[in-house]
Structure formats: C-alpha cells, structure tokens
Amino acid sequence: YIALPQAQAVPLPAHTDMAAGACMGIPGLTAVQAVILAERLAGDLRGQTVLVTGASSAVGHYITQMVTLAGGRAIGTVGSEAKAAHARAAGLQEAIFYKTESVPDRVKTLTQGRGADVIIDMDFSTTAAWASQGALAAHGQVVCYGSNALEVALPFRPWLFQSLGVQFFLVYDLTPAQRQQAVARLQQLLQDQQLQHSxxxxxxxxxxxxxxxxxxxxxxxxxxxxxx
Known part of the structure; x- marks a missing residue:
C-alpha cells in the first residue's frame, strides 16, 4: 500500500481497468499535456497537420489518437511496418519510416511543400535539424518532451527567418494548474471511452x-x- 497526496490520487472511471490506468500517469499525461500546449501555441488543431515523432511509442500512440479526435491530420515517424500498422490503428494518416527515408523530404511531399503546422516531439536532438530543413512550416510550432542528446545544436538562422517556435515541458514538473487541466481532460477522454490502450x-x-x-x-x- 502507498499513501499519496490527494492531488496525485486520481480516480479512474468505473469502466477503466487498472492496466489502462497504469498507462495514464506518464504516457497518458504526457500526451494530453503535449496536445494542450500544441493547441495553445497553434490554435485549434482541426485541419492542421501534426507530425508526431515516435508515433507508435507509448506516448505517441496516445498523441496520435488525441490529435485525430481534435480534428487534426496526424502524420508520424515509425521504425517498422509493424509499428506503422499499430500507429495507423490509432488514427495515423501517413507513416514516415525515419530509418530509410528523409523525414523533411517526406513531410514536404505530404504537405505540398509547406511542412507540418505542428511537431509534437520526443527527440529534439533530431527534430531541431528536421524543422530547419522544411519539416515544419513557417511560423510552425514544436512541442517537445524529450531528447536523445542533452546538448543540441540549433540551426538558428532558419529558425529565425521562418519564425519557428518551440515549447519544452517535463510531465513531472507541471504546475498545479497545468496538472489539474491535463488530468481533467484525460479523465473526460477515459469517461467517454475515446482512447485505445495498448x-x-x-x-x-x-x-x-x-x-x-x-x-x-x-x-x-x-x-x-x-x-x-
């Protein structure tokens, strides 16, 4: 048994099993906060193209669903055909195989040359360059919750001249107001049974x-x- 502060002990809807609940604390909460920030920076996602890096990952799987539920067009990077199938089942419209093709080139092809409106990102060490190479549209926004390298060189000139923006966040460091908003939205999605749990x-x-x-x-x- 464990005792937690009330703010951290979130009730699950009656029809949500404990295995799904175990997915909420980090993957689910990270995903919903990323989408909340994307909407705050880029506005209503309806009709916008969102590139989800790691679309088949635990977090990316939920992000893909949430972007789709919001009316956005989710495209994403995956590492294999099996992972692409998993992501497509969550609503991914286009899979980009980052190991064998140029992500910026493929994104430009899928967006008639303009780039994605938003990138929700799990590896800024790679995405920083992709964004400057056309994967992100002018005035586009990156919402980032991770990086495979702790120090990242940012190609400043293309970021400046295309007015690109980035918002970092750490799910463990949400303010009480941010946590309350994210938890409330996640609970509503669970209550409405709108999420697939993998x-x-x-x-x-x-x-x-x-x-x-x-x-x-x-x-x-x-x-x-x-x-x-």
Missing part, C-alpha cells in the same frame, strides 16, 4: 526484472504493465 506485455510482481529487460530491449509495441 498493453504490449504483462508481468507479475516477482517478474519485475524481466519486465525491465523487456522495456530496455525496445521490441515490444505498447506499454509494459506489472500486475499486482
């Missing part, structure tokens, strides 16, 4: 080491859950 593997508590190895291997599509 459970890639389940383990018992005494298999926790195996669960960690599964996550580190990076081959499982969906969340890894430990059942109590």
């Amino acid at each position: 459970i890639g593997a389940r383990f018992a508590l005494d298999q926790v080491a195996q669960a960690h190895c599964t996550v580190e291997a990076g081959q499982t599509v969906g969340n890894v859950v430990i059942d109590m």
Whole structure:
C-alpha cells in the first residue's frame, strides 16, 4: 500500500481497468499535456497537420489518437511496418519510416511543400535539424518532451527567418494548474471511452526484472504493465 497526496490520487472511471490506468500517469499525461500546449501555441488543431515523432511509442500512440479526435491530420515517424500498422490503428494518416527515408523530404511531399503546422516531439536532438530543413512550416510550432542528446545544436538562422517556435515541458514538473487541466481532460477522454490502450506485455510482481529487460530491449509495441 502507498499513501499519496490527494492531488496525485486520481480516480479512474468505473469502466477503466487498472492496466489502462497504469498507462495514464506518464504516457497518458504526457500526451494530453503535449496536445494542450500544441493547441495553445497553434490554435485549434482541426485541419492542421501534426507530425508526431515516435508515433507508435507509448506516448505517441496516445498523441496520435488525441490529435485525430481534435480534428487534426496526424502524420508520424515509425521504425517498422509493424509499428506503422499499430500507429495507423490509432488514427495515423501517413507513416514516415525515419530509418530509410528523409523525414523533411517526406513531410514536404505530404504537405505540398509547406511542412507540418505542428511537431509534437520526443527527440529534439533530431527534430531541431528536421524543422530547419522544411519539416515544419513557417511560423510552425514544436512541442517537445524529450531528447536523445542533452546538448543540441540549433540551426538558428532558419529558425529565425521562418519564425519557428518551440515549447519544452517535463510531465513531472507541471504546475498545479497545468496538472489539474491535463488530468481533467484525460479523465473526460477515459469517461467517454475515446482512447485505445495498448498493453504490449504483462508481468507479475516477482517478474519485475524481466519486465525491465523487456522495456530496455525496445521490441515490444505498447506499454509494459506489472500486475499486482
């Protein structure tokens, strides 16, 4: 058992099982905050093209659904055909295979040369260059929650001359008001049963080491859950 401050103990709707609830604290909350920030920076996402990096990831899978629910056109990067199929089932309209094709070139092809209106990003160390190479439209916005490198060189001139913007956030560091807004929106989505939950593997508590190895291997599509 564990005792938590009331603000952190969020009730689940009756029809939401505990495995889905386990996906909410980090993947779900990160996804909904990213979409909230995208809407704040770029306005109503209806009709806008949103590039989701890592569209098949735990966070990206929820972002893709939320962008689609908001009326946006979700396109995204994936690493394999299996991951593309997983993302398409969540609403992804176009999959970009970042390992074998130029992401900026493909995005420009999909947007008649203008780039995406918004990029919701899990790896700024790569996206910083992609945005300056045409993956992001002029006056476009990046919402970023991660990077594979702690120091990132930013090509300043194209960012300046295209008036590009970026908003970073850390899900562990939301203000009380931000957390309240994000939790309320997430609860409504759960209440309305509008989200698909992807459970890639389940383990018992005494298999926790195996669960960690599964996550580190990076081959499982969906969340890894430990059942109590």
